[in-house]
Amino acid sequence: MTYEGVLTKMQTEFGDPIQYYLVFENSFLNVNQLFNKSIEINFEGYQCLNCKKKKKIFRQGCCYDCFYSSASVGDWIMKPELSTAHLGIEDRDLAYEEKVQLQPHIVYLALSSEVKVGVTRKTQVPTRWIDQGANEAIAIVEVPNRYLAGITEVALKNHYADKTNWRKMLTNNVEHVDLIAERLKLESLIPAEVKEYFFSEKNDLYQMHFPVLEYPVKVNSLNLDKTPNFQGKLSGIKGQYLLFEDGTVFNIRGSEGYIVKISV
Template sequence: MYEGVLTKMKTEFSSPINYFLEFENEFIHMNQLLDRKIKFTFVKFECLNCHLDKEIFRQGFCKSCFFEVPQAADWILKPELSKAHLNEEERDLAFEKKMQLQPHIVYLALSSDVKVGVTRKSQVPTRWIDQGASQAIEVVEVPNRYLAGITEVALKEHMTDKTNWRKMLTNDIIDADLIAEKDRLDDFLPDEVKEYYLESNKNLFDLNYPVLDYPKKVKSLNLKKTPEYEGVLKGIKGQYLIFEDQTVFNIRSYEGFVVRIDIY
């Protein structure tokens, strides 16, 4: 039996990818639980910032912390709103400079359809694993988050920037040539980004997940409505646990929830 506050699973790039659920003083190697029965029991909330038992609002934070901490500012989800390169503060300039003024990658990933996305270079390939991508390729490497953001805005005029999580989890993935898709995007890059285009890059990342059986149709576990759930683990993809009864559990959506985990 384990108990702790949920945060997104840590990953190790291997074939298949290794997943680890970490608590304060212990961790679970989730791959070792495939084909075993697991029971999740919701215990209480614990905000990832103030650590109080206050209902989680978004991204693992209670409502008051969500609107105060720099980790939940608008530029996190909308990189084009980054302003650290202008020396302008949104919530915490030191934190914003640390996170925004570092190399960023604009990439294409194949998770359901071909999507465009942004990540810090230090988060390659973790970001793609968290999205459940089966393949990915780097398109541009820029020196800050703002340039990556305006690139994403320009490219999503020509393709999606969202993952269809249901298709990703049922392994309903289109057949696509990411190298060809990357090559056609050169003409759509903003002028200030063209010099950062990785024209010669043909390096495809292939990602293999620990999944024994893909579900045909998925139903999402809601810990608020179902505070106790028990099922046999059949796979892990993205930040989702996939169970034999076709229930899927998005660990990242429940950051800040304290749970007890029983393994049989």
């Protein structure tokens, strides 16, 4: 079987284990069904996810021009504390920013490589945690806009990591931490204007069970620009990564906008 199209992040379904789907324009593939099968990935070109033109991808699935002009990749995406829609102030497109920023957001602790703090829209729970390869995650606060979530994250970044060590995450080199107990310890660190939203009693710990036959001891990242043809046997999926028997790992989300042909 051959599947061809533009890579976008895998769609997921929360379950035991998590189900993964590659979705193309004219077909989709349940990736879980490919374990122990030989897969060939061929790089065919680029297509910007924003303007749809066949232009080299710069970042986040966008060509250079779209990365610096599209509202969907403004600085407030990566730095929620820069959100200004709640003040009626536009960054690139106020209507889009109001739609995304002025909705319930969660600040959370996740156990992916170590305990990390992060922000996501409430509608993205638990998808966000699956995408980053978290073994466990728990909400700290639920706030009405992205700005309040951002300033909470900034306050907590002095005490917790805010990025995942992808190598530790993919080798499952993760020390267990009691996230419920950890949440109770941080109430005093939360900004005053957010304290009313703090979850103190709620037992809402999520546990993610990823479909992995065997975790690699060492990992080597596949870069389609440098290796346009790759063949390997699939042994696991974690976060947005495909894991292969030889230790090669392929970041699907990091390759959004790449046109590929996948043969099974």
